Amino acid sequence: MNRMSRFNAVSLTLGFAFLYIPMIILIIYSFNESRLVTVWGGFSTKWYGELFQNEAFLNAAWVTIKVAVMSSTIATVLGTMAAYVLVRGGRFMGRTLFSGMIYAPLVMPEVITGLSLLLLFIGIGLDRGVMTIVLAHTTFSMCYVSVVVSSRLVTFDKSLEEAALDLGCSPAESFRLVTLPIIAPAVISGWLLAFTLSLDDLVIASFTSGPSATTLPIRIFSAVRLGVTPEINALSTIMISIVTVGVITASLVTKRQMARQKAEERAAERG
Amino acid sequence: MTVSEFEPWNDPEAKPLIHFQNVTKRFGDFTAIDDLTIDIYEKEFYALLGPSGCGKTTLMRMLAGFETPTEGTIQLAGQDIVGVPPNKRATNMMFQSYALFPHLSIWENIAFGLRREGMAKDKINDRVEEMLRLTRMEKFARRKPHQVSGGQRQRVALARSLAKAPKLLLLDEPLGALDKKLRQDTQFELMDIQEKTGTTFVIVTHDQEEAMTVASRVAVMDHGQIKQVATPAHIYEAPNSVYVADFIGEVNIIDGTASPNGEDTYAVKWCDNHAPLNAASPLPFSEGQKCHLAIRPEKVSISADKPEGAANMVQGKVHDIAYLGNISTYYVELPTGAIIKAQTANTRRIARRSFTWEDTVWLSWTATAGVLLAE
Numbered sequence: 001m002n003r004m005s006r007f008n009a010v011s012l013t014l015g016f017a018f019l020y021i022p023m024i025i026l027i028i029y030s031f032n033e034s035r036l037v038t039v040w041g042g043f044s045t046k047w048y049g050e051l052f053q054n055e056a057f058l059n060a061a062w063v064t065i066k067v068a069v070m071s072s073t074i075a076t077v078l079g080t081m082a083a084y085v086l087v088r089g090g091r092f093m094g095r096t097l098f099s100g101m102i103y104a105p106l107v108m109p110e111v112i113t114g115l116s117l118l119l120l121f122i123g124i125g126l127d128r129g130v131m132t133i134v135l136a137h138t139t140f141s142m143c144y145v146s147v148v149v150s151s152r153l154v155t156f157d158k159s160l161e162e163a164a165l166d167l168g169c170s171p172a173e174s175f176r177l178v179t180l181p182i183i184a185p186a187v188i189s190g191w192l193l194a195f196t197l198s199l200d201d202l203v204i205a206s207f208t209s210g211p212s213a214t215t216l217p218i219r220i221f222s223a224v225r226l227g228v229t230p231e232i233n234a235l236s237t238i239m240i241s242i243v244t245v246g247v248i249t250a251s252l253v254t255k256r257q258m259a260r261q262k263a264e265e266r267a268a269e270r271g
Numbered sequence: 272m273t274v275s276e277f278e279p280w281n282d283p284e285a286k287p288l289i290h291f292q293n294v295t296k297r298f299g300d301f302t303a304i305d306d307l308t309i310d311i312y313e314k315e316f317y318a319l320l321g322p323s324g325c326g327k328t329t330l331m332r333m334l335a336g337f338e339t340p341t342e343g344t345i346q347l348a349g350q351d352i353v354g355v356p357p358n359k360r361a362t363n364m365m366f367q368s369y370a371l372f373p374h375l376s377i378w379e380n381i382a383f384g385l386r387r388e389g390m391a392k393d394k395i396n397d398r399v400e401e402m403l404r405l406t407r408m409e410k411f412a413r414r415k416p417h418q419v420s421g422g423q424r425q426r427v428a429l430a431r432s433l434a435k436a437p438k439l440l441l442l443d444e445p446l447g448a449l450d451k452k453l454r455q456d457t458q459f460e461l462m463d464i465q466e467k468t469g470t471t472f473v474i475v476t477h478d479q480e481e482a483m484t485v486a487s488r489v490a491v492m493d494h495g496q497i498k499q500v501a502t503p504a505h506i507y508e509a510p511n512s513v514y515v516a517d518f519i520g521e522v523n524i525i526d527g528t529a530s531p532n533g534e535d536t537y538a539v540k541w542c543d544n545h546a547p548l549n550a551a552s553p554l555p556f557s558e559g560q561k562c563h564l565a566i567r568p569e570k571v572s573i574s575a576d577k578p579e580g581a582a583n584m585v586q587g588k589v590h591d592i593a594y595l596g597n598i599s600t601y602y603v604e605l606p607t608g609a610i611i612k613a614q615t616a617n618t619r620r621i622a623r624r625s626f627t628w629e630d631t632v633w634l635s636w637t638a639t640a641g642v643l644l645a646e
């Protein structure tokens with residue numbers, strides 16, 4: 001590989017510094033002995049200990065994880081189905097309209113999505129709680145899943161499904177036995193994407209959550225308004241590490257699988 | 272050979288297994304299959320031949336159920352099958368692109384259709400082993416498709432389509448990637464399978480030698496139309512058009528005008544300074560009708576001396592020689608500038624060849640050697 005020019009090295013350093021210095025400072029201060037966030041009082045892990053005593057945070061964390069798992073799972077199922085129909089359904093009435101509409105929530109300001117969902121829930125008299133957050137998160141993360149999955153389906157060799165039909169599969173069996181195993185990496189990355197989106201959503205959750213259920217981002221946000229405590233730093237550090245580990249493993253796994261399957265498929269066509 | 276007695280297409284009583292009635296298939300405004308009517312009989316080995324893009328795969332896909340005809344009907348054993356989904360048809364297709372499942376091993380690929388059928392486990396085992404043996408893929412059973420070579424993948428695709436022993440097998444260029452030896456072996460295996468199981472085969476091939484070897488009948492296609500359907504021998508000896516004659520094997524075409532000079536014989540005027548050629552034809556030609564005389568190179572004799580009493584003879588110069596091992600093709604240039612190919616078996620060592628480049632030679636052939644064609 002070429003050695004980097006000085007200009008590139010400087011740009012890279014600046015860019016990464018810009019991105020990561022705030023986080024690094026946060027992580028460092030989470031190990032601060034002092035209660036004052038901006039004064040270094042020596043190394044300590046006591047805030048982590050205190051964090052795990054804090055009932056409110058633990059509850060919020062549990063709600064967040066429940067919501068993320070449920071909403072990303074539902075979104076993956078619905079998003080995959082939508083992608084399949086839009087890519088494979090052939091030409092049907094309003095197909096272009098539908099495929100355009102599936103992207104709309106991606107560009108819609110979150111405030112508007114949140115507000116309209118809130119109005120809907122009030123309109124149909126649904127009590128706000130875990131359920132409404134799950135529904136709301138499913139709504140917006142589903143489009144991300146369907147975008148990821150449909151980009152995979154576009155390159156999927158249709159004759160594989162035909163071969164499955166030819167060998168006696170019903171269309172549903174052909175999807176389950178052939179299509180799904182092959183597009184699995186895309187479906188998994190869709191799920192991970194939906195999961196992370198749900199995990200860090202503040203805006204939509206604050207519209208659709210109720211007194212019975214609060215997610216972690218909301219809890220942090222309201223706590224911070226009363227002043228940043230080292231506990232929050234500790235919590236954020238934990239979240240950063242979870243997300244980092246998650247993202248790195250997910251990208252490694254999917255990257256490797258995608259590469260392998262691409263190679264297999266290319267080879268399975270005449271090679 | 273008993274094959275010569277198998278001629279259901281000449282039997283007015285015989286019911287075809289497959290019947291295409293005026294089938295047209297359009298993609299947008301492109302016509303891929305153009306008003307096609309054909310019959311394929313049970314236990315036939317029906318070979319489709321034609322240039323790339325002429326509609327062979329499309330025809331197969333309509334039989335397998337992946338395309339529906341724009342117009343016309345397709346019948347299988349007397350039943351209209353348009354609208355019957357692929358998984359409900361007693362046909363299997365080997366795809367031109369193989370379409371092997373990349374996430375399954377070769378063993379599982381072959382077993383796929385059998386498992387769908389709900390066959391018992393040990394029976395599946397036996398059948399898959401048999402198919403692996405047949406295609407000589409035993410050693411690779413546990414590999415994934417991307418871990419074997421192109422020719423091996425082709426064999427897996429063939430094995431997978433054969434495994435279910437369907438009534439009708441559609442093979443889209445099944446042997447193209449195999450070396451000659453393996454191809455011949457597999458051809459004989461296919462013929463063997465067919466004899467044992469009575470399966471009807473429709474096979475697409477670009478290799479006319481293969482079509483000649485395996486086919487009960489050969490269909491020559493062009494632009495979505497069938498130009499001629501006949502037994503291999505008939506299509507070679509009596510093509511019905513210049514297109515077919517040219518497509519199957521090598522041929523010399525001499526253009527001219529016909530004039531009857533006896534019962535079923537014609538004088539073909541082809542050049543002002545030369546005597547007309549003599550040709551026999553069962554088809555009638557009128558005086559002065561444009562015609563094409565098609566003669567296979569191996570039916571043209573080449574000699575240094577003027578042959579005695581030949582029905583047709585012309586003199587020319589050896590322009591080029593193609594040495595093919597067992598035979599040689601001489602490209603002889605006539606005074607008119609036309610090139611006539613003549614083929615002879617190399618019964619002597621090459622050094623003893625009687626003529627070489629630029630030699631003046633005589634070409635001759637009998638009146639029945641050529642076929643007189645109207646178009």
Ligand SMILES: Nc1ncnc2c1ncn2[C@@H]1O[C@H](COP(=O)(O)OP(=O)(O)OP(=O)(O)O)[C@@H](O)[C@H]1O
Nearest residue numbers: 298301303321322323324325326327328329330367
């Ligand atoms: N789905 C489709 N949409 C539009 N045109 C198509 C489609 N499928 C096939 N065609 C066209 O129909 C014609 C016939 O295609 P087909 O695949 O049957 O050719 P083929 O005879 O099998 O050729 P080859 O020997 O190259 O495989 C081609 O010109 C092709 O471009």
Ligand SMILES: [Mg+2]
Nearest residue numbers: 327328367443
């Ligand atoms: Mg083809």
